[in-house]
Amino acid sequence: LDPDVPATRGELWNHLSNIAYSVANDFDNAVLCERSPIEDIQYGDDGYFVVTSTRGHKIKCKELVVASGLTGPKGEQARTID
Numbered sequence: 001l002d003p004d005v006p007a008t009r010g011e012l013w014n015h016l017s018n019i020a021y022s023v024a025n026d027f028d029n030a031v032l033c034e035r036s037p038i039e040d041i042q043y044g045d046d047g048y049f050v051v052t053s054t055r056g057h058k059i060k061c062k063e064l065v066v067a068s069g070l071t072g073p074k075g076e077q078a079r080t081i082d
Helices: 007-023
Strands: 038-044 049-053 058-061
Touching: none
Parallel strands: none
Antiparallel strands: 038 049, 049 058
16 A cells, blocks of 8 residues: 555555454454444443443443444534433
């Protein structure tokens, strides 16, 4: 890739995906859920997050990284987590 030429959306997606996989592989207990939008995040009294996806995945974790994804050119698809 030429660093002086802007990346296409596909090239950017591939690059970010490679970074995510690389980071997830660095940690034994890391879980990477792709294309599984988050429906709910709760913080329990035990100090753990419980994350529920729209596909029914439930993950309990001590640390959480939230990536909001693509929101559209003008942010028209952006949502908030209540």
